[in-house]
Amino acid sequence: MRIVEVGDNTMYLGFPNMLGRNKNSLLNFLKSKVEARIQCWDGSVITQGGKEVLIKSVAQTLPSYAMSVFLLPMEVSKDIERSFLESTRGNNSSYIWRSIWESRYVLRAGLRWVIGSENDISILGQPWVGDDVNPYVLTDPMHLTNYPIANLFECNKREWDVEVVKDMFDSRDQGGILNTKIGGADIHDHLYWCKENLGIYSVRSVYRLLQFQKGLWNVQDNNSLWRKIW
Structure with a gap:
């Protein structure tokens, strides 16, 4: 009937015919x-x-x-x-999207990862290090690109492998990583807003953060007055 037999790397109804291990x-x-x-x-x-x-x-x-x-x-x-934080502006984006996209730098300053059960947070380029000023890994070992932080754990344990951390990172990153808390296996990886005690984003905390970045906020200011204003 002249039916042609297809190979393994072909598609049928939009799906690949064969799936391997990867x-x-x-x-x-x-x-x-x-x-x-x-x-x-x-x-x-x-x-x-x-x-x-x-x-x-x-x-x-x-x-x-x-x-x-x-x-x-x-x-x-x-x-x-x-994630929104990894998005690009695009060549022909709307004014609304450009405005939203420009706000990423504010979110980057206040968002932190909670290390939970998935352990697939990337070592590089993600805000997970226990440092209030800069939560990102500054050491740039090229062989760690796209590797999750689980590679820094001790084998079959939810603890930092101190020797590995000290061998691969500079002193600043060593202290930040080893001071970062690892959550329990019952907690999922998730982002939280570190500028509020409850971890929930708020306009008042963003305003305060922006004022602090501009040098217009004194940490000794009257907090009771601040709460009354908001």
Whole structure:
């Protein structure tokens, strides 16, 4: 009947025919599809409202279709739903998005990671180090790029491997890392706002942070008056 037998690396109904052990690399086609579909709208004459409709009706449908067949790895899901802090402004972005995007530097100053059960927070480029001034790792060992902080734990323990930390980082990072608390296995990795005791973002704490950064806030100021104002 002249039916051609296809190879293992072909697609059927939008899915790969064969899946090997490395699920993340094979299912990354979802991420590529979403990015390709969105990028093709950049130069087209589509209103902002039209783009929103397309994102909801098309881009979000692609992973939903795959999830009806496959159990997606967490890495694929996280890449598709990537954090606002890692986003780019884009070449033809709206004035509203540019305004929101510019606020990232304020969030970076107050957001911190709670190290929980996942242990997949990246060593580099994430605010997790126990340092009030700068929560980022400053030492830049290239071989740690894209590695999670779990690589700094002792084998089969939720404790810092002191020898590894001292061998790989400078004195500043050593102190910050070893002073960082590791949460219990029942706690999920999550971001919190370190400028409030409850860890919840507030306008008053952001205003106070901005004033402090400009040198206009005295830590000895009357806190009772500050609370009355807000």
